[in-house]
Amino acid sequence: MKACEAHFPKTLRYESPAHGGWGIIKIASQVPESYLLFFAPPACGRHGCLSSFVSGIKDKVSYVFFTEEEIVNGTYVNAFIPSVKELLDFLPKRPKCLFLYTSCIDDMLGTDRPSIRRELEGLYPDIRFRFFQMDPIKLDSASAAPGVSLYCNMFSMLEGETKKPDTHQVNLIGNVVEPDYGSELFTFLKEAGVTSIRQIPTMRKFDEFLSMADSALNLVVHPRAMAGARLLEKQNKIPLLEAFTSYDPDDIDRFYQELAQRLGSEPFKTKPLREKAEAKLDATAKELDDIPIAIDFQAVTRPYTLAKVLLQHGFNVRLIASDGVAGMEKPALGWISEHHPDVEVTNPLFDDAPKYAYRKTDGGDLAIGFDCGFMVGSSHVADMIEDDGYFGYKGIERLCDRLLNARGENSDVQRMIKEANLVV
Amino acid sequence: MSTLQISLPPFSPDYSGAASALFELGGMLILHDGSGCTGNFLGYDEPRWLEHHTIVYCSGLRHVDAILGADEKLVERTVHAVEAMHPRFVAVIGSPVPMLVGCDYHGIAREIEERTHIPCFGFDTTGLDTYDRGVVLACKAALTRWAEPSERKDPRRINLIGLTPFDYGARGNAPQVRAWFEAQGYTVGTSLCMGTTIEEIESAGQASLNIALSESGIEVCTWMQKRYNQPFLVGTPILDGKVMQAQLQGKNLVTKPEAKTHKRVLIFGEQVLSGAIRQELWRKGVGNVTVCTLFHQSPAYAMEGDLALWKEREVRQLIDSGIYTDIIADPLFRPLVRDPGVRFFPLPSVAVSSKLYWDEIPDYQGEALAGLIEGAAS
Numbered sequence: 001m002k003a004c005e006a007h008f009p010k011t012l013r014y015e016s017p018a019h020g021g022w023g024i025i026k027i028a029s030q031v032p033e034s035y036l037l038f039f040a041p042p043a044c045g046r047h048g049c050l051s052s053f054v055s056g057i058k059d060k061v062s063y064v065f066f067t068e069e070e071i072v073n074g075t076y077v078n079a080f081i082p083s084v085k086e087l088l089d090f091l092p093k094r095p096k097c098l099f100l101y102t103s104c105i106d107d108m109l110g111t112d113r114p115s116i117r118r119e120l121e122g123l124y125p126d127i128r129f130r131f132f133q134m135d136p137i138k139l140d141s142a143s144a145a146p147g148v149s150l151y152c153n154m155f156s157m158l159e160g161e162t163k164k165p166d167t168h169q170v171n172l173i174g175n176v177v178e179p180d181y182g183s184e185l186f187t188f189l190k191e192a193g194v195t196s197i198r199q200i201p202t203m204r205k206f207d208e209f210l211s212m213a214d215s216a217l218n219l220v221v222h223p224r225a226m227a228g229a230r231l232l233e234k235q236n237k238i239p240l241l242e243a244f245t246s247y248d249p250d251d252i253d254r255f256y257q258e259l260a261q262r263l264g265s266e267p268f269k270t271k272p273l274r275e276k277a278e279a280k281l282d283a284t285a286k287e288l289d290d291i292p293i294a295i296d297f298q299a300v301t302r303p304y305t306l307a308k309v310l311l312q313h314g315f316n317v318r319l320i321a322s323d324g325v326a327g328m329e330k331p332a333l334g335w336i337s338e339h340h341p342d343v344e345v346t347n348p349l350f351d352d353a354p355k356y357a358y359r360k361t362d363g364g365d366l367a368i369g370f371d372c373g374f375m376v377g378s379s380h381v382a383d384m385i386e387d388d389g390y391f392g393y394k395g396i397e398r399l400c401d402r403l404l405n406a407r408g409e410n411s412d413v414q415r416m417i418k419e420a421n422l423v424v
Numbered sequence: 425m426s427t428l429q430i431s432l433p434p435f436s437p438d439y440s441g442a443a444s445a446l447f448e449l450g451g452m453l454i455l456h457d458g459s460g461c462t463g464n465f466l467g468y469d470e471p472r473w474l475e476h477h478t479i480v481y482c483s484g485l486r487h488v489d490a491i492l493g494a495d496e497k498l499v500e501r502t503v504h505a506v507e508a509m510h511p512r513f514v515a516v517i518g519s520p521v522p523m524l525v526g527c528d529y530h531g532i533a534r535e536i537e538e539r540t541h542i543p544c545f546g547f548d549t550t551g552l553d554t555y556d557r558g559v560v561l562a563c564k565a566a567l568t569r570w571a572e573p574s575e576r577k578d579p580r581r582i583n584l585i586g587l588t589p590f591d592y593g594a595r596g597n598a599p600q601v602r603a604w605f606e607a608q609g610y611t612v613g614t615s616l617c618m619g620t621t622i623e624e625i626e627s628a629g630q631a632s633l634n635i636a637l638s639e640s641g642i643e644v645c646t647w648m649q650k651r652y653n654q655p656f657l658v659g660t661p662i663l664d665g666k667v668m669q670a671q672l673q674g675k676n677l678v679t680k681p682e683a684k685t686h687k688r689v690l691i692f693g694e695q696v697l698s699g700a701i702r703q704e705l706w707r708k709g710v711g712n713v714t715v716c717t718l719f720h721q722s723p724a725y726a727m728e729g730d731l732a733l734w735k736e737r738e739v740r741q742l743i744d745s746g747i748y749t750d751i752i753a754d755p756l757f758r759p760l761v762r763d764p765g766v767r768f769f770p771l772p773s774v775a776v777s778s779k780l781y782w783d784e785i786p787d788y789q790g791e792a793l794a795g796l797i798e799g800a801a802s
Contacts, residue, residue, distance in 0.1 A: 012454060012481035012501045015462050041520045043437035043551030047464045050433055050778050053756075063429045068552045070426055071524070079426035086428050104458050104521045107487055136458030137487045137521060351505035354479045414474050418779070 004341035006333060008324045011351035018374040018417050023048065024134055024150050027176055028099055029057045031154060033206040035095035036061045037087055038134070039080065040103035041071070048134065062087055071105065080116045081123070088124070096206035097128040097157060104137045128157050151228025154200075155235070161213035162236050171215045171238070172199040174225030175389065180398060183391040184273055185243075188256060192265035217262055219243040222301065222386065223326070244328070245387040247306045247396050249274050256392075270393070277396040278313070284400040285314035288407055292365045294376050296348075297322035299369025299384040304332035306368070306399075311340050318365070319344045321372035348375055366407055368399075370416045381411035427735040431759055435718060435734065436590055436775040437461075439517045439549040440469035441558025441640070444589060445617040446545075446566065447478050449625075452511035454502060456483040456527065457519035461551060468778040469555070471594035479509055483516075490521050495528075499535050506540045512622060513543040515562070523550040543569055554719040554734075555590050555775050556694075559640035563616050564647055570622055571614075573652050574629035581631040584615040585648070585656075586641020590775040591694045592618070593785030600789060601637065604661045608672060616644070633657065639695040642722045658725050662700045662788045663797070667707075678703050683711030689800055690742070692716045692753035693773055695725065697788075701752065701771075701797060702727075708801035716742065719775065736760075750800045755781050769796050 001007070025048045028036060038045050038061070045063040052058045064083040070076040080100070088094060098120075102111065113131040120129045130153045132146075139145050151174070170189065172179065178201050179185070189197065198212045213232075218240040220229045229240040241262055246252060256268045293315055295303045304325060307317045320343065325333050336343055347353065348371055366380045367373030373381035382402040390398045443453045443465050455462040462482035466473050473480075483498050502514060516532055529546030537544040545565045549558050563585065582605060592598050598618035605612055613631040614624040628648075634656035636645040645656035661668040670677035687710055691698040698715040705713050714729055716739075721732035733739055743751065743760050751761060752769045754776035761768050771793075772781035786792035 010484065010501070012505045013459070013462075013484045015466050015480055015482055041551045042434035043439065043461060043464060044520065045429075046434045046437065046778075047460060047468050050468050050780060053433070053777075053780055058431075062431075063434065064426050065429060065434060066426050066552075068523075068550060071552075076426060083426065083428050087430065090430055103460070105524055108490065108521060108524050134460070135487075136460050137485055137490060139459060140486050351481065351501070352508040354477065354509060417474070 001345055002341055003320070003333065003343040003345050004337040006325065006337070006345040008347055008350075013349045014351060014353040016348060016353070016371060016374060018371040018413070023051055024132070024146050025052055025061060026055055026057065027147070028132060028150055028154065029055075029060045030176070030200045030203070031097065031099075031206070031209055032203045033096040034060065034099060035087075035091070035097075036099045036101060036132075037084065038063045038101040038103070039066065039076070039083070039106075040064075040101070040134075041066055041105065044103035044105075044134070071109070074109075076109075077111060077116070081119060084120055084124075095127060097130065099130050099132045099153075101132045101134050103133075104135045106133070107135050107137060130154070130157065145224075147224040148227045151225045152231050155228045155232050158210065158213040158232065159235050161210045164214050165216065166196065166214045167216045168193055169196040169198060169211075169215045170194050170217045170219055171212045172197060172219050172221055172243075173229055174220050174222030175199060175201060176386065177389050178202060179221070179389040179391055180394065182398075183394040184268075184270075185392050188259065188268045189263075191268065192260065192263040194263065213238075217241060219259075221245065221391075243391075244301050245391055245395060246302055247300075247309050247399060248302075248332075249278060249309075249393070249396070251305070252392050273393040277393040280397050280400045281309070281313040284403055285310070287404060288315065288366065290316045291380075291407065292316050292318040293403075294319035294321060294365055294367045294372040294378065296367065296369025296372040298371050298386070299382070300387050302326075302329055302332070304329040304336065307343065308332040308335050311336065311343070317343055319346060319372060319376065321346050321348045321369075321375060323347050323349045346372075346375070348372065366403060368403070370413050373411065373413045374417065378413070379410050380406045381413055381416060382406040383411070383416040427737060429736045432736045432739070432756060433776065433778075436469045436555035436778075437464065437549070437551045438553040438555060438558035438561075439519055439547070439551055440465045441555030441560075441588070441590070442515070442517050442547045442549050442562040443480070443558070444470060444555070445559045445562035446513075446515050447472060448476060448618065448620065449513070449566070449622055450511065451513040451515055452479045452481065452502075452505065452509060454481045454483055454498075454514065454516050455519060456485055456498065456516055456522050456529075458482075458485050458521070461519040469590070469774065471589050471774060471779070471782045479511060481505065485519075485521060490525050493525060495532055499532060499539070502536050503539050506536075506542065511542065513545065514540065515545040515547065517547045517558075518549045520551040523548070523552075545569070555588075556638070556640040556719045559586070559588055559590075559617065560643045563640070563644045566616070566625055567628055567644075567648065567651070570625045571628035571652070572626075576630060577632040577654075578611065578630050579632050580609060581611045581613050582633045582635055583613045583628050583631045583648075583654070584635050584637055585644045586636050586638035586696070587615050587618045588638060588640065589618065590773070591638040591697060592788070593772075593774055593782055595783070595785055595787075597785070597788050600787070601661060604665055604789065605635070608669065628652065635659070637696060639717070639720055639722055641696070642725060643720075658696060658699075660696055660700050660788070662697070663704055663794050665789065667700065667703050678706045681706055681709050681711045684709070687750065688712040688714070688748045689750045689752065690714050690716060690748040692718055692739070692751070692757060693771065694719060694775070695721055699725070704797045705801055708797070710801050714748070718773075752796065752800055755784075767800070769800050771796060
């Protein structure tokens with residue numbers, strides 16, 4: 001459909017081999033000295049378990065499988081306490097926190113999770129227990145979607161942990177991979193007196209995680225962590241600032257102005273960085289020579305905003321593959337509809353998507369993200385997932401480099417998909 | 425009773441088996457789930473996914489729909505998709521949440537069929553059983569729908585049943601098995617569930633013999649014996665194929681040799697392939713070989729002393745028992761072997777280790793499997 005007609009009705013969801021994300025196991029397992037124990041039917045554990053082998057975190061994940069009989073007669077609840085004991089007896093080292101995961105069926109069964117947690121806390125006072133849900137049947141819930149509730153549950157462990165508030169410490173929350181430290185963000189933070197940045201992907205000790213409670217500001221780098229950040233705001237009085245990656249220089253300027261204000265710093269000197277990034281965009285557009293570009297919603301947090309910026313700088317954006325349009329992206333879609341109404345918007349999960357899938361368009365498309373790379377049969381793919389940690393003006397430059405590199409190479413999309421270890 | 429699995433993964437579930445069995449037939453497969461079950465099947469249980477452009481959908485089941493029993497949404501969306509994609513058939517495949525609310529898959533399938541005028545199957549799979557049960561359900565449904573019993577039997581025509589990527593991988597064993605039987609002078613009617621078509625399935629009733637190539641094949645062949653009046657053999661051609669050749673001639677090439685050494689081999693895996701490996705070990709003089717079936721076991725085709733275990737606790741106890749000197753199993757079993765004196769021989773199974781090792785599944789008639797058996801026998 002044309003951008004000016006974009007709408008997203010609910011249909012059966014087509015799952016292409018290139019669809020998927022990081023998965024909640026990978027995210028939760030980054031809490032240092034944690035262990036994940038799933039209670040579910042066997043099928044519910046298979047993809048998470050196998051992906052944990054690929055991710056090298058299988059030594060932090062185990063499973064308790066229920067039988068049909070136990071589910072039907074309700075005796076599955078008797079499995080929680082003895083299974084935890086059996087696991088703890090087996091593990092060579094006691095975890096500092098044990099995340100008890102349940103799956104979709106538990107939303108229907110009404111397990112009394114609080115009483116199980118209380119009993120476990122009584123038995124093992126040295127371990128923090130939290131119930132997590134891996135329940136995609138709640139994906140349509142803004143507050144209870146698995147990726148959202150995950151952060152709330154993780155950060156609930158920081159309750160009462162604010163010991164020595166540190167005005168020179170900030171948290172990055174919502175990122176699954178380490179950010180690109182070449183970004184000017186880190187220079188600016190340093191200039192503003194920030195001496196310590198806490199982020200879960202780099203932590204090794206549980207005490208480091210607890211020390212997030214002492215931070216002066218939460219920079220929320222992904223929307224899924226917003227509810228968790230709001231919890232920290234209420235629970236630990238840590239203010240939050242949205243820091244979702246954007247490739248729009250106006251967004252970036254606005255963010256840095258706000259950041260300087262929040263940190264009580266002089267305004268950051270962004271003008272030369274902005275000029276350099278915009279010059280890079282112009283030069284890249286010229287070098288790419290009108291090659292048709294497709295943008296995938298799994299590759300970047302704000303696909304419509306990226307499309308708008310690229311179009312403004314002369315790139316030939318032809319396709320945006322996205323399963324919807326977030327509120328923060330509506331102005332960008334509006335701009336595209338007005339100025340480039342012929343840009344295609346495709347929902348790769350829509351039921352007629354297989355009609356277009358595997359179609360070799362003109363063989364020369366440059367895809368940002370391999371979902372649409374797979375869909376349009378592109379030979380040139382910048383295989384990014386969730387912005388790959390790019391941020392700010394340096395992020396724009398890095399993105400341009402990725403596009404130029406992708407243009408210069410023939411991509412093996414199937415290999416990219418296999419290596420990405422996506423979890424649907 | 426529930427079981428703690430610390431190291432081993434859950435095995436491929438029944439819904440993956442049902443979806444896989446129909447995967448190559450040009451239909452539209454709908455996993456009735458929130459998202460994760462579809463992800464299991466496509467991401468981890470279907471090695472043909474990238475190459476075969478089969479239409480697989482997730483129904484996108486949501487909490488409130490499950491509570492309210494909003495099956496009409498599923499029917500409406502399926503009809504919409506059928507109108508867009510024109511598949512040859514539709515299969516609605518169950519998962520744990522619909523099981524809890526008692527989803528009537530057969531009723532849903534009837535309604536979709538009435539509205540779309542194409543065949544529609546409903547499978548009440550639950551995610552609580554293993555893949556082989558789903559394969560059985562889907563094979564029986566496909567045969568019931570498309571293959572009529574036939575009075576006319578072709579004496580050189582056979583059906584291969586239970587040929588699945590879970591048991592044979594997707595690296596060439598399936599066409600090789602089919603080619604092997606053709607090289608013996610047989611015409612292969614259908615080879616469920618790999619390398620076949622609906623047209624071939626339609627002719628299944630004309631075969632005079634069925635070959636059960638895996639445990640799921642045994643159950644389907646038992647059922648076909650009644651429906652189509654077809655006898656069947658259980659086995660699969662591995663290495664030089666001489667054991668299977670003898671079976672086809674009504675002979676028994678090997679018998680269990682007398683155990684002359686302390687060697688005891690334990691094979692974890694699918695029943696029919698494991699049984700074929702045992703016979704090859706017998707040919708090499710190894711008398712003590714136990715097959716431990718990880719999935720369903722057909723007792724009539726098990727030998728005395730064979731086992732059917734899948735719980736990790738029991739598997740660990742068996743491995744630690746000190747009885748066995750050599751173990752053949754999926755590579756993910758290796759960490760469970762703690763005694764350095766026990767030799768381990770990795771034989772990947774898609775139903776266990778999925779894409780972690782499915783590129784390493786050996787050619788069953790080739791040197792890699794021969795080497796593995798030689799090593800275990802030495």
